[in-house]
Amino acid sequence: MAKTLAEVIGDPLVFLENIFSKIADIELKVDNYELDHICYRVQSVSEYKIKKEELSSLGELLIESMVNGRLISTFKLYGPIVYKNRKIFLVELPSPKSMHSYPSGLEHVEFVTKDPLQKIVDRYPQYSFEVFGIHKKINADITLKLGEYCIRFHNQSLEEVINLEKKLNTKLKSRKE
Secondary structure, three states: OOOOHHHHHOOHHHHHHHHHHHHHHOOOOOOOOEEEEEEEEOOOHHHHHHHHHHHHOOEEEEEEEEEOOEEEEEEEEEEEEEEOOEEEEEEEEEOOOOOOOOOOEEEEEEEEOOOOHHHHHHHOOOOOOEOOOOOOOOOOEEEEEEOOEEEEEEOOOHHHHHHHHHHHHHHHHHHHO
């Protein structure tokens, strides 16, 4: 019998309640931003393979691609996670980086905003945003750590980035043939 999403990655509603509580505590305003996806981290490559298989029964694998030296899979759930007025369809599953160790579990959420990312950083100077990804040509981002969790902001949805990546890979393959 297929497992539920909560059995595979833990209860996403408890995770979202915890992370939104932390966001409220620091008075960061995210109401106008789309909550694009959640991320589930794993400790090992073998656990990555197991979770990838389990998630494939709950959604469509949109892409598995090499990012920063490790595979990342993104799934579009057949039914969304519904949290308050938000519907979240995507779950990101990165395999672990070779020199990093992460505890298994839900770790971060990512928001999409039309605001320039620097404007968010400037609006909240009291927070230590990680801005090393702010100037990336594709999928620029900023990150704010909130204890064991973190939140990221992008100007493009993950699904838009995946579609762009698929187009670029198709063009690259056609050039090689």
